Amino acid sequence: MMLKNKKWSKEEFFRVREDVLRQWETGREIDWDEAAAYLKNVPEGQNFCVKLAAAKTEGRTLVQPRAGVALLEEHIELLKYLQDEGGADLLPSTIDSYTRQNRYHECQVGIEESIKAGHSMLNGFPAVNYGVKGCRKVLEALHLPLQARHGTPDARLLTEIVFASGWTSNEGGGISYNIPYAKSVSLEKSIYDWQYCDRLVGHYEEMGIHINREPFGPLTGTLVVPCISNAVAIIEGLLAAEQGVKNITLGYGQCGNLVQDVAAMRALEELAGEYFASGGYEIELSTVFHQWMGGFPEDEAKAFAVIAWGTVAAGYAKATKVIVKTPHEAYGIPTKEANAQGLKDSKQILNLLCDQQSLATKEVETEKEHIKNQTRCIINKVLELGEGDLAIGVVRAFAAGVLDIPFAPSQFNLGKVLPVRDNLGAVRILEYGNLPGTKEAREYENSLLQERACYEKRPLSFDMVVDDIYAVSKGTLIGRPGRR
Amino acid sequence: MMLKNKKWSKEEFFRVREDVLRQWETGREIDWDEAAAYLKNVPEGQNFCVKLAAAKTEGRTLVQPRAGVALLEEHIELLKYLQDEGGADLLPSTIDSYTRQNRYHECQVGIEESIKAGHSMLNGFPAVNYGVKGCRKVLEALHLPLQARHGTPDARLLTEIVFASGWTSNEGGGISYNIPYAKSVSLEKSIYDWQYCDRLVGHYEEMGIHINREPFGPLTGTLVVPCISNAVAIIEGLLAAEQGVKNITLGYGQCGNLVQDVAAMRALEELAGEYFASGGYEIELSTVFHQWMGGFPEDEAKAFAVIAWGTVAAGYAKATKVIVKTPHEAYGIPTKEANAQGLKDSKQILNLLCDQQSLATKEVETEKEHIKNQTRCIINKVLELGEGDLAIGVVRAFAAGVLDIPFAPSQFNLGKVLPVRDNLGAVRILEYGNLPGTKEAREYENSLLQERACYEKRPLSFDMVVDDIYAVSKGTLIGRPGRR
Amino acid sequence: MSNTIVLGVIGSDCHAVGNKILDHAFSSVGFKVINIGVLSSQEDFINAAVETDADAILVSSLYGHGEIDCRGFREKCEEEGLSEILLYVGGNLVVGKQEWKTVENLYKKMGFNRVYPPGTSPAAAITDLAQDLKIDLSKLGKVKVS
Amino acid sequence: MSNTIVLGVIGSDCHAVGNKILDHAFSSVGFKVINIGVLSSQEDFINAAVETDADAILVSSLYGHGEIDCRGFREKCEEEGLSEILLYVGGNLVVGKQEWKTVENLYKKMGFNRVYPPGTSPAAAITDLAQDLKIDLSKLGKVKVS
């Protein structure tokens, strides 16, 4: 394996494919032509790309939950409920954590224990263990498009299986499904493996089958500064595009300050458009906004408020879709009822908001330009480090701390960057580590942070960061000392 | 009785007072000096004016529920719960509907039936029947300020009792507690009776006791155009001020379009300031924003969203306080738990929002000026009709339809004005009836309504109004045909 | 058969919006609606029904006191000679969020022919009334039920 | 008494934030923290404890598989000669929102000395640990528990 940002040849792909399909017994069920034929027959209404395109044209924001349980029948029941009762526009299958780590034997244990216990002992749906047969059963029981949502550094077999099952979208990427989700998987490996996943989409596209790809925007979900997550999203979009992906949804996780969130989403879409164009890629681009991804309040009424506030931002950001949390978030995997409640809370907000004026303020414009500039600095530095090769650039950038994701568990992440909120609640950078950026931008952010330090009469410090990490779960946005 | 907008003489007040205190046996318990002494001893923390002033200085928005049940002990338990568990900043006692119609015998039946049934058979707290003794018990069990909230055309005895019990705020007014709440009470009578209530506050003020007064802003709660509710609010403020009231909270019920709601609240505060100043009144002014007062969705998750969206508007409007709905709204009087949930949902939104940028858009400015102009037209016409006397003006204005409250039950309301939403969801006027207004303003509103008619490809009609009345309860803001 | 109905809101209840919409809806399909409005007593309803020879009385109670306000309504109708009259009731019929079956039974026991939960659409009641009165709605000759 | 604790997140669990904060909190009051991080096996915990002569092992499990991942932990400790060691566990310990008492019992039965529900503050655990180890926190000589 020699990583570079170059479309894989057919030969390389099919050579690797043989090994992939042998990773677990269900891999053997996959037949290339039969899978393509099946995918071609997936009804239009179950194609992710079609549904996203329609929403974009209409200017609507779609709602999508997260959901997955261990047992097949229960999983189908869950998704049906979210479709029929919850009013979801798009459906997921959230994959369990053993699958994410390719530990299919442990999945099997989890499935058996779940049967014994009478409830799910896994935190998601073990799609690989169920294989194409099981996954098609899921699709066929529903009438909405289906997407795999996971957090898998090596998702090749999973991807093969879900596409062959007619699921028309796959979340993830070589950075976003490694650095926040793994400890010791190298970026060379995860990017390479995700090139495979993307190349598979490319192949299908060549056969006239449209499949959507969605890099995971929120990363660690914890005070991730927009320029960092936007840089990663755009880079993963470019890496996917190179492998022949045509339909991409770029994502962003709510920071909580409305101006910053709306600006970040607009910056993401605009800048991605620029980079795709200059890379010569023709991409159908859509966006996804993730409701607050950090620690949630335990109280359900408060959780509803956090969900609603996220939806307000998604609505003003004109996201193509919003990923919805539930009132059980702080405790555990939600019941189907709680999950549907999250959808309904969100949909009601969107319906109240969708016809209203957009948020056209000077502050949003200023913030957008600020984010774009910072993001450009990062992406361009990555390209520079890669001597023009984006994939190589990413590996070197993480090693150098030019890309650095706050609070990520990976040993390949430098972990020097420290974010904190400014006095209006926008997430800024306290410690830059080796993150690139202009002097002006730093001075600007620093002055904003000084405002907060002054206001709170305490120095900027790690304690403040910790306060901010807890803040939303304790009922506020900013971790002020002594605030209820 | 000869109605005019003139501070009552001591003689007139005390002459009328004798009759008032004889309306029900508990009136006899009230002793003028003892009451004043008691009020003077109410701790600062339980004074409405003090708490509102602090919030205004800090730029915070306080949360206040509605709550009231038939039995004294249960009522205390309810308010304690909302204080301690719900985190309310200000407490109410919502008065039952028999009391509102001065039917104290029926209250007695309701109390007895409630004891038998083991749960409240009344929709509020029958404060008059419990008298000063009972009402003081309520106050003394709590540590927050207490307000009477009702809907009583003749609230004189109720007012005497609650003030003598140390409650430091009273909601209502001669218009806002008549036209939406009664069928055949004349405005001469209700304004006159509310002058009494306000004069009582004036007397206390003269003794150095600060009591807050709050006209009821939302009126029928159903598509009330801001210029109408703002005109009524300001007029009631002026009538109260004339009787010596010094601390006034003016209110507004959410329409649902954020720009309009924020603009309306700013217009209300600014215009009230102008009118108070030109009337020579020195008033400590605060504002209250009512979360959506029309029909609610039955689904609780959706109700949470409506509550949250109302709080977003309250936050951006920088209201001094927000009156909070509950997830049970569509069904019935909420349990204490549901009531606390409404508070928590609201407080979480306020805490997320409170430090953020304000909504400084051109649209808000334009809308604010539009509302101010329309409101001025109405108030000035009322003054003109009254030949300079505001109270007389009001009576004549309602007769002439110059003041006209949509969907109000009163026979003294002309009922010709018909509101409907424009294409962005702002509430506009479809039928003006005899409402005053400039040609430009009408043409402007009409062009906005035409946009909607075009968009929906149907004529402006009463059907559209009906669709709008149902819309929020069915999950949207605008009653579009065929919308989920 | 007079195709006449008496509509109103009982007791000390001032909720006027649903009443106006019910009036509009029943009128627009061709019923003759005698709307006595809010804050109406049992006597008000009964007098209106006697005067107009009404086929049905539609009582609204939104504010929670319906249970107290509606007691003895059927008996009073009978005293006034309205022994055949249909009695419908709807709205938020009790204080608080209670089990619907219990609420329905409560009012059925009081002699109401049909009892409607919060959020009932006028169309549902119109269909029921046409059925109970054996009326062919299309013959009433007005607009469609929506 | 080494005043050393081993900290980590068990199984295939990648939730890193709470772990970093616990590290910070325990370190800042003076404990020696051996943080083996996320995605750690029972063996990883035990090896670290043996190597450093730790007084306690603090296991986090956030992602729901804790029940499967923690089975036999106590037994394995004993096999490796860690018969005295304190075992604490905390986080979101089961799949879904379950009755806390049931969850606590489940882990107590597995041999954990203390079991913490979601939203536990580090301060609470620090106080408990000091008590269980009979340590005077002020003697550890670092900053105050917040």
Ligand code: B12
């Ligand atoms: C941020 C987050 C993520 C981030 C994590 C980034 C990272 N690498 O750290 C991302 C987005 C990557 C993520 C992924 C997943 N997550 Co997650 N995540 C969260 C979330 C929102 C916040 C966690 C957090 O950081 N909290 C802040 C810190 C400070 O608090 P803490 O982690 O709870 O730790 C504190 C206390 O619990 C306590 N504590 C913790 N351990 C111990 C141990 C001891 C001994 C003591 C005394 C105290 C203690 O002290 C800590 C410091 O105060 C929680 C829900 C929530 N809490 O709101 C879900 C949650 C933990 N995630 C969950 C799940 C299921 C997943 C996924 C499997 C995806 C999915 N199916 O939805 C994957 C996991 C993949 C994997 N292999 O592990 C579930 C767990 C479900 C369950 N137990 O039933 C939760 C509860 C959400 C939910 N309701 O579904 N997640």
Ligand code: B12
């Ligand atoms: C707007 C409103 C008000 C306005 C009313 C303005 C006016 N004059 O009309 C104001 C603000 C003044 C008000 C006051 C009060 N209200 Co109010 N109000 C509401 C609210 C929010 C909407 C009502 C409405 O207009 N809905 C829209 C119309 C179209 O629907 P509708 O009224 O339900 O009627 C439809 C159906 O029910 C059905 N229907 C009705 N009657 C009948 C009868 C038959 C036979 C049939 C077939 C169908 C039918 O058809 C109608 C048309 O579709 C409701 C809660 C809700 N629904 O969300 C509370 C609500 C009705 N109010 C309530 C209360 C208690 C009061 C007050 C006592 C104050 C208080 N304690 O909070 C006072 C009442 C004073 C009095 N004397 O009556 C309670 C009743 C509680 C209960 N039953 O347990 C409710 C449910 C709110 C709550 N959860 O606490 N209110």
